[in-house]
Amino acid sequence: DTEVTQTPKHLVMGMTNKKSLKCEQHMGHRAMYWYKQKAKKPPELMFVYSYEKLSINESVPSRFSPECPNSSLLNLHLHALQPEDSALYLCASSQGDKLAGQYFGPGTRLTVT
Amino acid sequence: QKEVEQNSGPLSVPEGAIASLNCTYSDRGSQSFFWYRQYSGKSPELIMSIYSNGDKEDGRFTAQLNKASQYVSLLIRDSQPSDSATYLCAVDTGRRALTFGSGTRLQVQP
Numbered sequence: 076d077t078e079v080t081q082t083p084k085h086l087v088m089g090m091t092n093k094k095s096l097k098c099e100q101h102m103g104h105r106a107m108y109w110y111k112q113k114a115k116k117p118p119e120l121m122f123v124y125s126y127e128k129l130s131i132n133e134s135v136p137s138r139f140s141p142e143c144p145n146s147s148l149l150n151l152h153l154h155a156l157q158p159e160d161s162a163l164y165l166c167a168s169s170q171g172d173k174l175a176g177q178y179f180g181p182g183t184r185l186t187v188t
Numbered sequence: 189q190k191e192v193e194q195n196s197g198p199l200s201v202p203e204g205a206i207a208s209l210n211c212t213y214s215d216r217g218s219q220s221f222f223w224y225r226q227y228s229g230k231s232p233e234l235i236m237s238i239y240s241n242g243d244k245e246d247g248r249f250t251a252q253l254n255k256a257s258q259y260v261s262l263l264i265r266d267s268q269p270s271d272s273a274t275y276l277c278a279v280d281t282g283r284r285a286l287t288f289g290s291g292t293r294l295q296v297q298p
Contacts, residue, residue: 106284108285116290117276117288117289117290117291118232118276118286118288119288120285120286120287123283123284123285125284130284131283131285163231165231165232169284171284172284173219173220173280173282173284174219174220174237174239175220176222176234176237177222177234177286178234179224179231179232179233179234180231181230181231182231
């Protein structure tokens with residue numbers, strides 16, 4: 076089973092709202108990732124958690140705040156976003172070693188109004 | 189120079205033909221290489237991984253890696269209309285994180 080789940084599927088929020096994206100995997104993977112993907116562009120890495128610790132932050136603005144409550148869950152807290160933050164937000168997980176591929180969830184389509 | 193480069197396409201092939209997708213990378217320390225397929229409006233799906241020089245076959249897919257020339261390719265045999273998608277090349281330079289190419293759009297004509 077290579078399933079990564081994400082909720083919600085779609086989210087519309089205003090620039091003053093606070094919302095959270097959720098991601099879950101039950102494959103025993105030790106690494107989890109957040110990516111942002113704009114239309115007709117490849118996924119761009121935002122954050123990497125390895126063994127529940129933040130290992131990579133790709134200089135993401137502080138209005139995006141990741142959280143890894145346990146090895147199966149990954150959250151992305153959103154606050155005071157801008158319209159240009161509208162995108163598909165993808166969660167992925169992997170075994171975490173150099174030979175391991177990453178498995179993506181279906182994504183959350185975020186629209187900031 | 190981009191870290192991972194792909195021709196954006198579209199690459200158009202007739203049904204039943206071999207589709208050849210290419211990717212070059214700049215970091216000689218890159219260790220792992222992956223091909224993802226992404227249908228419009230969907231998330232990327234891992235279809236092949238390769239770590240050693242040479243060919244790796246899985247069904248209709250063959251991945252080829254040449255570290256000396258810093259390129260990786262994906263061959264799709266007996267292409268089907270359902271193979272029409274964007275194919276993303278991804279490279280792990282050792283950070284345990286992927287850098288993606290911009291993707292090649294493949295169109296298989298019935």
